[in-house]
Amino acid sequence: MFRPRDSYDQRLIEATLDITPEPAALRWMFDVFGNCVAVATFATRAERLTFACGITLEHTPEHAPVFPLAPHATHYPFGYGAEDMPDLARSIERQWPDPRHEVDAWARSFLPEQGRIPTQELLAAMTRSVRANFTYLARSEKGVQDPLTTLRGRRGSCRDFAVLMMEAVRALGMAARFVSGYLYNPRNDRARHVGGGSTHAWLQVYLPGAGWVEFDPTNGIVGNRDLIRVAVARDPAQAVPLHGSFYGLASDDLGMRVEVDVVELTETPATGQTERPGHGSDPVPAR
Structure with missing residues (x-):
């Protein structure tokens, strides 16, 4: 579960998922709560399993939320x-x-x-x-x-x-x-x-x-x-963001490292390119 939910306050613009080793099959589904889930299966041996997800989205923050309650x-x-x-x-x-x-x-x-x-x-x-x-x-x-x-x-x-x-x-x-x-x-x-x-x-x-x-x-x-x-x-x-099972030796080391880098991208009017100022109110998860 790496792909953000598309909603009125966060609009998903682009999402990529790179998996190493390349899976034999990759399918997408919605679970009972409507979360987007990727299911990968593998047919080769490997010493390392890597998931790299890149996301660009437009986020509309509520700085002073006032809830219109019934x-x-x-x-x-x-x-x-x-x-x-x-x-x-x-x-x-x-x-x-x-x-x-x-x-x-x-x-x-x-x-x-x-x-x-x-x-x-x-x-x-x-x-x-x-x-x-x-x-x-x-x-x-x-x-x-x-x-x-x-x-x-x-x-x-x-x-x-x-x-x-x-x-x-x-x-x-x-x-x-x-x-x-x-x-x-x-x-x-x-x-x-x-x-x-x-x-x-x-x-x-x-x-x-x-x-x-x-x-x-x-x-x-x-x-x-x-x-x-x-x-x-x-x-x-x-x-759970990532879960699964594998076949291997009892002595195999199941170490894991997680990195999430969220930065803001701002579009320059003249070129349409994006910059990373490192601060602001509209976050974009970059990796």
Whole structure:
């Protein structure tokens, strides 16, 4: 899953995929969530497997997102309509055990003692709290950390933070789903963002009137600014960027290196050629 999703806020202009060794067959498909998936099979032996994906897209960032929520959803708590519930139900279900209701308690700590709270204010506070109070760690281990481990240790990777907030949002009765994609962070500026240079993960929450809205707890981002969607899924295991199997010796070394370089391209009016200024608001994933 390397090819970004084409949408109103990110228009895919060009995408290439070079695989070494050359696959015997390469086919494309859409999965159950509408993500574009390439499936490669091989017929030769090799000592190295390389996937090089080049993408050019037009990205429209929301610098100050204001969600046009339905009147009944402007404040929490709110409910989903009967026509939406059959499709949202699985995205509301909790996926991880919480026997002592620790994630529940953390989620409810953002609620006022009495009355209602603006929905956008609630979700923004939760998103920015992770950025302010948790420590980011780049983990190479397979899978996602248990949300309780993330909450108790106050540390984790981008996918760990995404899953923690997904479970917290679900604890409040809202639908959430996992997003895998790329992060635009010029010059890998840690003062601006963390998690660049590799694939990135965040979540979407379904809000009546606004639809699926982006939240990146790793960087405290509300809206799509600097976020390039590739795949969405109910569970992180359904949005693994690269997976497969091979036949080999038990002693074979399964090392892996991942590099993601996202730069901005600007077109010069006189020549139509592109330049790379290294900063700006319309990111383009280049490799």
